[in-house]
Amino acid sequence: xxxxxxxxxxxxxxxxxxxxxxxxxxxxxxxxxxxxxxxxxxxxxxxxxxxxxxxxxxxxxxxxxxxxxx
Numbered sequence: 386x387x388x389x390x391x392x393x394x395x396x397x398x399x400x401x402x403x404x405x406x407x408x409x410x411x412x413x414x415x416x417x418x419x420x421x422x423x424x425x426x427x428x429x430x431x432x433x434x435x436x437x438x439x440x441x442x443x444x445x446x447x448x449x450x451x452x453x454x455x
Contacts, residue, residue, distance in 0.1 A: 411440055 408423045418440045422431045 411435065411443070413440075 405425050407425060410421050412419045412421065418435045418437050420433045420435045422433075424430070
């Protein structure tokens with residue numbers, strides 16, 4: 386990650402004792418983007434094809450979420 390949130394280094398060491406509940410990742414292969422959402426509580430994985438233009442908007446939406454959480 387290019388930019389890290391304040392305290393991210395501290396959070397990384399604290400996370401060693403925490404359980405991951407949900408995770409999401411976007412993968413790019415052969416010109417296609419795929420969103421993978423994992424529900425670690427129930428062992429479910431959902432996979433969606435995502436348009437590249439939507440992926441390009443993710444930093445904007447993540448910034449909005451960061452602003453709401455701070």
